[in-house]
Amino acid sequence: xxxxxxxxxxxxKRTGEKVFLECxxxxxxxxxxxxxxxxxxxxxxxxxxxxxxMKEKGDIPEGYSVSREKKERFSxxxxxxxxxxxxxxxxASSSSQGxxxxxxxxxxxxxxxLTVL
Amino acid sequence: xxxVSQHNHHVILSEAASxxxxxxxxxxxxxxxxxxxxxPGQHLQLLLKYFSGDPLVKGIKxxxxxxxxxxxxxxxxxxxxxxxxxxxxxxxxxxxxxGNMLTFGGxxxxxxxx
Numbered sequence: 001x002x003x004x005x006x007x008x009x010x011x012x013k014r015t016g017e018k019v020f021l022e023c024x025x026x027x028x029x030x031x032x033x034x035x036x037x038x039x040x041x042x043x044x045x046x047x048x049x050x051x052x053x054m055k056e057k058g059d060i061p062e063g064y065s066v067s068r069e070k071k072e073r074f075s076x077x078x079x080x081x082x083x084x085x086x087x088x089x090x091x092a093s094s095s096s097q098g099x100x101x102x103x104x105x106x107x108x109x110x111x112x113x114l115t116v117l
Numbered sequence: 118x119x120x121v122s123q124h125n126h127h128v129i130l131s132e133a134a135s136x137x138x139x140x141x142x143x144x145x146x147x148x149x150x151x152x153x154x155x156x157p158g159q160h161l162q163l164l165l166k167y168f169s170g171d172p173l174v175k176g177i178k179x180x181x182x183x184x185x186x187x188x189x190x191x192x193x194x195x196x197x198x199x200x201x202x203x204x205x206x207x208x209x210x211x212x213x214x215x216g217n218m219l220t221f222g223g224x225x226x227x228x229x230x231x
Contacts, residue, residue: 031217040126042207043161043221050217058218090161094217102211103149103168106219108161 003027004109006091012115019078021112023091030096032074033106034058034066037088046089049074050096081116088113119144121210123222130198131230138193138225140182140208147213150191152182153221156204164206167191178202200231 007022025032031050035043035058045058047066055066063085067075074093078085092106120143130136142148152164165176172184182193191208208222 033219035221040223042121042123042223043209045218045220048218056218059220092161096217100149100168102213102215102217103166104217105151105163105166106153106161110160 004091004093004107006089006109006112008112009110010113010115012117013081014117015082017081017116019081019114019116021076021078021089021091021114023074023076023109024072025074025091025093025107026072027093027095027107028071029093029107030071031094032068033092033094034064034074034076035090035092036060037090037111043090046076078114081114083116086114086116119210119212119215119220121208121220121222123206123208123225125225126223127226127228129228129230132200133197134229136193136195136198136202136227138206138208138227140191140193140222141189142191142208142210142220143189144210144212144214145189149211150182150184151209151211151219152176152180152191152193153207153209154204155207161207164193198227198229200229203227203229 033048034046049068065077089112091109094104124139149168151166167174209219
């Protein structure tokens with residue numbers, strides 16, 4: 001079964017701490033995404049990557065950075081966590097193959113719920 | 118930038134009632150349209166998608182959605198809901214000027230009373 005695995009389901013951090021959220025996919029997908037999910041706001045794209053070492057800003061990149069050193073792994077970094085970054089973080093991946101790559105389905109991980117105190 | 122609106126944030130229905138969840142998007146060009154569902158405690162998963170052809174799309178578990186280009190809409194429907202349909206539903210749009218990026222709506226939380 002195809003999988004997107006997020007390393008931590010629950011994290012509690014203090015303001016100012018550096019936070020790493022890891023995501024690994026085993027589907028050989030080119031594209032990987034980080035979203036945050038907040039009630040009433042749906043999913044908002046933070047960053048995505050379409051290839052190793054490539055990254056693009058999404059709708060809300062401020063306060064975040066990403067790293068993609070290997071195809072299967074996409075990391076989200078909060079350099080200095082703040083309370084307004086308390087949220088559920090979702091990683092997803094998709095293929096860029098096929099006649100309609102924009103129609104390819106995203107496979108999501110289980111999410112990482114981050115609380116910043 | 119692309120935007121996606123889901124007008125119903127919370128919907129409560131009794132079993133066997135009919136369901137329609139609204140979704141509107143802002144982009145006037147070519148779009149790919151999706152509905153994802155998140156059951157309690159589970160991953161987000163695809164319910165159905167439209168990218169070309171018949172604008173009436175059928176998905177899993179008896180759901181369907183209709184793409185009406187003139188209304189910029191992609192409403193989700195089910196003629197008779199079940200308690201197991203209790204979940205959060207997200208509409209999402211990929212536009213032809215956005216590569217592989219998806220823009221999601223704010224979600225609709227559906228509760229079906231047994």
